[in-house]
Amino acid sequence: MRDAAVMSPADIRRAVVRIAHEIVEHNRGTQDLVFVGMLTRGVPLAQRIAAAIAEFEGEQVPVGTLDVGLYRDDLPERGPSVNIQPSDMPDIGGKRVVLCDDVLYTGRTVRAALDALIDYGRPASIQLAVLVDRGHRELPIRADFVGKNIPTSRSDDVQVRLDETDGEEYVRVAAAEEAEALR
Amino acid sequence: MSERIIIRGGHVIDPATSRELDANVLIEDGRITAVEGGIAASGAREVDARGLVVAPGFVDLHTHLRDPGLEYKEDIESGTRAAARGGFTTVCAMPNTEPAMDTRSVVEYVLREAAARASVRVLPIGAVSKGRAGKELAELGDLAAAGCVAFSDDGAPVYDATLMRRALEYAAAFDLPIIDHCEDSSLAHDAVMHEGWVSTRLGLRGAPAAAEDAAVMRDIALAEATGAHVHIAHVSTRGAVDAVRRAKARGLRVTAEVTPHHLTLTDETVAFGALGGGDLLYDTNAKVNPPLRTQDDVDACAAGLADGTIDCVATDHAPHALIEKLCEFDEAAFGISGLETAFGLCMRRVHGGAIPLAALIERMTAGPVRALGLDRHVPGIGTLAVGAPADVVLLDPDLEWVVDPARFASKGTNTPLAGVTLRGAVVCTIAAGRVVHESEVAVG
Amino acid sequence: MTIRPPEPRQAEAAAPLAATESDENAWRRHHLLDLDDFSVDELDLVLSTAGAMKEVLSREVPRVPALRGTTIVTLFYENSTRTRASFELAGKVLGADVINVSASGSSVTKGESLIDTVKTLQAVGADVIVMRHNRSGAPYLAARHADCSIVNAGDGLHAHPTQALLDLLTIRNSIGDVRGKRVVIVGDVLHSRVARSNLWSLTALGADVVVCAPPTLLPARLGDAREGDLPPVRVETDLDRAIEGADVVMALRMQFERMQGGFVPGMREYSRLYQVNAKRLARAKPGALVLHPGPMNEGVEISHEVAHGLQSRVEEQVTNGVAVRMAVLWLITRTASRGGRGAAKAAL
Numbered sequence: 010m011r012d013a014a015v016m017s018p019a020d021i022r023r024a025v026v027r028i029a030h031e032i033v034e035h036n037r038g039t040q041d042l043v044f045v046g047m048l049t050r051g052v053p054l055a056q057r058i059a060a061a062i063a064e065f066e067g068e069q070v071p072v073g074t075l076d077v078g079l080y081r082d083d084l085p086e087r088g089p090s091v092n093i094q095p096s097d098m099p100d101i102g103g104k105r106v107v108l109c110d111d112v113l114y115t116g117r118t119v120r121a122a123l124d125a126l127i128d129y130g131r132p133a134s135i136q137l138a139v140l141v142d143r144g145h146r147e148l149p150i151r152a153d154f155v156g157k158n159i160p161t162s163r164s165d166d167v168q169v170r171l172d173e174t175d176g177e178e179y180v181r182v183a184a185a186e187e188a189e190a191l192r
Numbered sequence: 193m194s195e196r197i198i199i200r201g202g203h204v205i206d207p208a209t210s211r212e213l214d215a216n217v218l219i220e221d222g223r224i225t226a227v228e229g230g231i232a233a234s235g236a237r238e239v240d241a242r243g244l245v246v247a248p249g250f251v252d253l254h255t256h257l258r259d260p261g262l263e264y265k266e267d268i269e270s271g272t273r274a275a276a277r278g279g280f281t282t283v284c285a286m287p288n289t290e291p292a293m294d295t296r297s298v299v300e301y302v303l304r305e306a307a308a309r310a311s312v313r314v315l316p317i318g319a320v321s322k323g324r325a326g327k328e329l330a331e332l333g334d335l336a337a338a339g340c341v342a343f344s345d346d347g348a349p350v351y352d353a354t355l356m357r358r359a360l361e362y363a364a365a366f367d368l369p370i371i372d373h374c375e376d377s378s379l380a381h382d383a384v385m386h387e388g389w390v391s392t393r394l395g396l397r398g399a400p401a402a403a404e405d406a407a408v409m410r411d412i413a414l415a416e417a418t419g420a421h422v423h424i425a426h427v428s429t430r431g432a433v434d435a436v437r438r439a440k441a442r443g444l445r446v447t448a449e450v451t452p453h454h455l456t457l458t459d460e461t462v463a464f465g466a467l468g469g470g471d472l473l474y475d476t477n478a479k480v481n482p483p484l485r486t487q488d489d490v491d492a493c494a495a496g497l498a499d500g501t502i503d504c505v506a507t508d509h510a511p512h513a514l515i516e517k518l519c520e521f522d523e524a525a526f527g528i529s530g531l532e533t534a535f536g537l538c539m540r541r542v543h544g545g546a547i548p549l550a551a552l553i554e555r556m557t558a559g560p561v562r563a564l565g566l567d568r569h570v571p572g573i574g575t576l577a578v579g580a581p582a583d584v585v586l587l588d589p590d591l592e593w594v595v596d597p598a599r600f601a602s603k604g605t606n607t608p609l610a611g612v613t614l615r616g617a618v619v620c621t622i623a624a625g626r627v628v629h630e631s632e633v634a635v636g
Numbered sequence: 637m638t639i640r641p642p643e644p645r646q647a648e649a650a651a652p653l654a655a656t657e658s659d660e661n662a663w664r665r666h667h668l669l670d671l672d673d674f675s676v677d678e679l680d681l682v683l684s685t686a687g688a689m690k691e692v693l694s695r696e697v698p699r700v701p702a703l704r705g706t707t708i709v710t711l712f713y714e715n716s717t718r719t720r721a722s723f724e725l726a727g728k729v730l731g732a733d734v735i736n737v738s739a740s741g742s743s744v745t746k747g748e749s750l751i752d753t754v755k756t757l758q759a760v761g762a763d764v765i766v767m768r769h770n771r772s773g774a775p776y777l778a779a780r781h782a783d784c785s786i787v788n789a790g791d792g793l794h795a796h797p798t799q800a801l802l803d804l805l806t807i808r809n810s811i812g813d814v815r816g817k818r819v820v821i822v823g824d825v826l827h828s829r830v831a832r833s834n835l836w837s838l839t840a841l842g843a844d845v846v847v848c849a850p851p852t853l854l855p856a857r858l859g860d861a862r863e864g865d866l867p868p869v870r871v872e873t874d875l876d877r878a879i880e881g882a883d884v885v886m887a888l889r890m891q892f893e894r895m896q897g898g899f900v901p902g903m904r905e906y907s908r909l910y911q912v913n914a915k916r917l918a919r920a921k922p923g924a925l926v927l928h929p930g931p932m933n934e935g936v937e938i939s940h941e942v943a944h945g946l947q948s949r950v951e952e953q954v955t956n957g958v959a960v961r962m963a964v965l966w967l968i969t970r971t972a973s974r975g976g977r978g979a980a981k982a983a984l
Contacts, residue, residue, distance in 0.1 A: 079702035095691035389864035395772035395794025474773035520771035
């Protein structure tokens with residue numbers, strides 16, 4: 010039986026702050042950094058990380074948004090969505106891009122994001138920050154910055170909720186039957 | 193030789209002799225020899241007519257047999273088999289064949305073919321003009337002598353008023369009518385359906401009702417001027433029905449016919465099909481000339497048939513090959529293959545209360561005969577009087593059946609009624625004393 | 637360079653979220669034939685998708701692999717520079733393979749029938765056939781006999797759905813929601829499939845639509861509320877009256893090539909009574925938009941001054957055309973990807 014909330018609001022806040030510090034430490038400052046939040050929940054994540062950096066470093070890191078809907082093949086975790094949003098990307102040529110997303114799972118969404126980023130320009134490097142790594146990679150992709158590692162089974166449903174997108178705040182793992190009942 | 197047939201237990205309706213009674217009908221040597229209660233008739237073939245209506249075989253004033261020249265659509269053999277399935281024991285063949293029936297030799301060909309291959313009686317209609325081109329009169333006298341019972345350029349109207357006048361005058365000498373396809377070609381230019389909200393919806397060019405009304409009124413005026421007999425083919429508008437009614441009230445020699453589809457189907461059939469539904473179908477099987485019109489026009493036609501303004505039902509059976517209908521609507525041929533669904537479709541109006549069954553039977557037997565005076569050519573046609581030709585049809589007015597064009601005897605499967613359930617079926621057809629059609633129960 | 641303030645943008649972010657989770661039923665169409673049965677949600681979906689596609693077009697490398705492996709065939713029975721080029725570019729930006737086929741006029745007499753052509757193209761591998769035909773209803777015939785998707789690029793006098801969609805996008809971009817706004821469509825409405833599709837989409841979204849034309853160029857029964865199911869519009873033969881207070885004026889091409897002649901006494905009379913010029917435009921609302929599906933007959937249905945003036949959105953229409961067609965191609969191919977064509981047909 011899984012614990013209902015794997016991350017509370019406080020856990021999320023602390024993870025965001027830690028990731029922000031790790032990013033600055035790893036990149037030895039904020040020079041040439043650009044955050045790209047992946048629609049949908051990667052966006053508030055990227056914004057919070059940038060806000061945290063602004064607070065302790067006093068530096069503004071640009072934040073763009075990226076919709077990979079036109080780049081992916083069938084992604085099980087996203088479902089056959091037809092909705093695509095306009096992306097809003099700053100110039101990334103020669104920059105160090107940090108991709109931000111809520112959950113890292115098979116890695117296919119990230120692969121699609123890499124394709125998209127290359128079409129926008131030639132970044133100096135691309136790093137990956139995620140709130141949750143739930144395992145089960147199908148591609149050779151890893152996150153550079155992770156909020157929490159949560160082992161899951163394939164039938165589990167990882168639910169991330171953020172104030173900006175959902176009006177509530179938690180990370181929860183629902184076992185398969187429970188996930189069905191909640192639908 | 194011809195067998196003896198006794199039709200037992202049916203309800204006889206013979207409008208020509210104003211008789212309606214439960215009786216048996218005896219047929220010998222191709223003629224009706226008795227219509228009464230008890231008939232011994234041992235050794236005769238028994239036909240069980242219990243629960244059925246026994247009526248004279250239907251007479252169709254307007255059939256396109258397509259033979260000679262267009263046999264890929266239909267020929268005399270298949271067309272008359274279709275007639276038999278529809279309960280028709282006489283069909284009048286329209287002359288828009290190739291070559292047109294504008295000379296004696298083509299008429300004689302048709303009569304020879306009919307004698308050899310037809311299931312039912314074929315009466316030829318000669319062309320009005322040479323080649324049906326609408327310019328010069330055909331040899332109407334020779335055509336009359338060859339056996340034509342009327343003249344028409346159908347498919348096409350007689351557009352030129354002078355030619356129509358001369359035709360009426362000239363044909364009167366042989367006491368034969370001109371049958372006109374009433375359509376003002378300039379008003380109906382390029383039209384593929386009725387002009388109304390449906391044609392707007394579909395983006396198709398439509399012909400206004402006025403295109404028919406104007407032509408009908410012109411022909412009535414000419415009939416009055418010449419004192420000759422004009423027969424209006426396939427009436428379809430309220431205006432046309434009203435004009436004919438007024439003409440008859442004034443004693444003019446005007447007769448008229450209506451098709452089963454113009455009694456029942458509207459222009460919405462083109463858009464949505466006979467089965468209805470939301471999707472646009474552009475149903476080419478509903479493409480016909482004159483076009484299917486509005487409910488008001490349909491109701492006017494039904495009322496006109498009921499009150500006798502319209503003398504008869506005529507199918508305008510117009511078979512086409514599949515490829516001529518399986519294409520863009522503008523490109524498709526005009527016409528409905530209607531012989532085999534005529535009775536069932538007309539029965540909608542009987543079941544709906546617009547016209548009683550006996551009156552419908554009159555409009556399909558004595559009515560057409562009277563309209564063209566066909567008993568001058570075939571004495572006793574259209575009636576079950578003793579001595580008349582043994583043309584008999586057995587009807588089940590309540591039998592429901594689903595229209596399946598794949599089972600048609602006609603080569604033309606072009607009907608908008610595929611999959612539609614009709615209530616009223618032809619169970620058996622006897623032509624000249626021979627059984628030419630017997631249906632299985634519940635099969636059309 | 638985009639610098640985002642670090643506050644959460646709740647309202648904006650919540651909207652895409654809501655859409656993603658409930659869009660299972662947002663698009664189920666396997667074909668795009670006309671806008672007559674589009675719901676408001678469907679129209680909104682196409683327009684918002686077109687907005688995203690516009691962003692793709694604004695990139696330095698305007699290419700995405702969304703339709704990689706998809707084969708799109710443009711089957712045009714009528715000449716058209718702009719519509720065909722627009723679809724071709726739309727397909728290529730999305731990474732599809734685009735093949736252009738020109739077929740000659742009428743089918744049966746001139747060779748291969750429409751159905752045979754469509755089936756052949758499908759067998760060759762077409763996933764989507766973008767069809768323009770001079771006969772109304774032709775794409776409906778194709779759709780009944782094809783498994784692949786059919787997109788109507790204009791059929792006879794009947795419909796031109798992608799044109800109406802790009803018109804709608806153009807209007808939205810300038811004046812926002814069309815509900816209650818007065819849109820005047822003036823010109824040869826009888827022969828305009830662009831007008832007819834626009835009537836459906838604009839009335840579905842609650843616009844106040846006025847159709848203005850000489851009486852001989854008005855389709856039968858349009859504006860007659862008693863009859864049938866035509867879009868609810870008002871009909872006017874006096875342009876000065878119709879254009880009063882208009883928010884949008886859409887001028888239609890006076891189509892020489894379609895007219896059999898005799899509908900109007902001549903171009904001089906027509907332009908005197910029905911031309912959209914500066915003097916007439918002054919009676920519309922200040923800043924009213926001027927649209928035209930093109931190509932324009934300057935001096936006939938529209939004056940040179942207005943055609944190139946500040947209120948004209950003609951160029952934007954063309955740009956929007958590519959984005960709208962990208963959106964349509966994207967959405968149409970989503971049904972195929974949800975389990976193959978068989979499932980798509982069942983979903984129809």
